[in-house]
Amino acid sequence: MGTETQSSIELPADVEQVLDDLLTAEVSTVGKDGTPITWPVVVQYRRESADFLLCTSIGMPGKIFNLRRSPKISLSYTDPTGSGLANPPIVLVQGTAELDSEVRTSVDGVEDFWVNKVMGPQPASKMMSSNPLMRWYMDVYYMRIYITVMPTRICWWPSGDYSEVMQSIEVNSYVG
C-alpha cells in the first residue's frame, strides 16, 4: 500500500489556528459492533506533510483495535477550553488512519508532538515519570502506537455555532 501526500492544505487562517491551538480533538473510530466511539485526544496538525498525528498508549488500545478493523476516522475540534480562542470555528476532519506496526517508546522525531501537545499543555502528565515507583508502574503510558490521519475532507462552521452554512474542502491526499 502506498501513500502520497499533497504538499499543503489551503485553509482559512482561523481554521488553522483551531487545528494548532485547541488542546484536544474528539476522535471518532468505528467500534466492533459498528457504533462510532468518540474520545478526546491530543492531535498534532502537520502542515508540511498535510496530515495529523496522534498516538495511544497500549494501556488504552481501543482505538488501535477499531482502526485495524476500519481505518475510517474523524477528528472534531469543538472545545476551545484552554486554547485562548473565543468562539473559534468548529472544525471536522474526516479521513483514513494509518497505524505504525510497532509499539514505540522512542521520542525521536516526535519531540514537538510531546512538548507542544502533551507535556506543555498538560503539566500534570509529568507525574507519570515523577519518581522510580511511577516510572516502573506507568512505563506502559509511554509505550505508544502512532496513528497518522490522511484527511479526505475538512469541514468547518465559521461562526462556531452552526448558524452559518458549512464550508468544506476535499483533500485527495490518500492513495491506497
Add this chain to the structure above:
Amino acid sequence: MWDEILDALEAHDSALLTGFDENGFPFSVRCMPMADRKNRRLTIELPRNADQIQPGKASLLMHSHNEDLWDLAQFLIRGTLVRTGDGHYFVPASTIGAPRPASGLDAIKTLRTIRHRGNAYLNHRNIERPSVPWDDIHRLQERAEEWRKQRKAD
C-alpha cells in the same frame, strides 16, 4: 445507566453526537440533548447546517477539562439515533467512562487498568517489554516548561 446519563446532562452544557454520513465516515455535531424521562431516551435537535448524520448506530460524548488539560471528565453513551417526522431521538444502550472528574481513588483505579491492559497487550503478542528512554522524556519535560513560560509571556 439512566441516572448516570441524567447526571452527565446536568454536568455538561452540550454533547457531541457522532454518527455516520452518507459516505460511511464518522460525522460529529455539538448538540443539547433533552432527557425524555418517560421513554428513557434523549430528544435531539440537529442544527440545520450540520444534519448529515444518518439514523442508526451513534454515540453521545460529554467531556470536559480545565485550562491545564486536567480534571478530566469523559462520558460516552452508545446507542441508536432515530429520525422521526419532526426531529430525532437517541436511544441509549450502554455507557463508558464517568460523567464527572475522577476522584483520587478512581484515578488510581484508572492507572491500574491502564497498566493491566498494557501488560496484556504485550503478553498476548509475545512482545518483549520495551524500555523507556527516561533521560529523553525528562529532556522533553524541561522543554515543555519553557513552552509554558513562552505561552504565558505571549
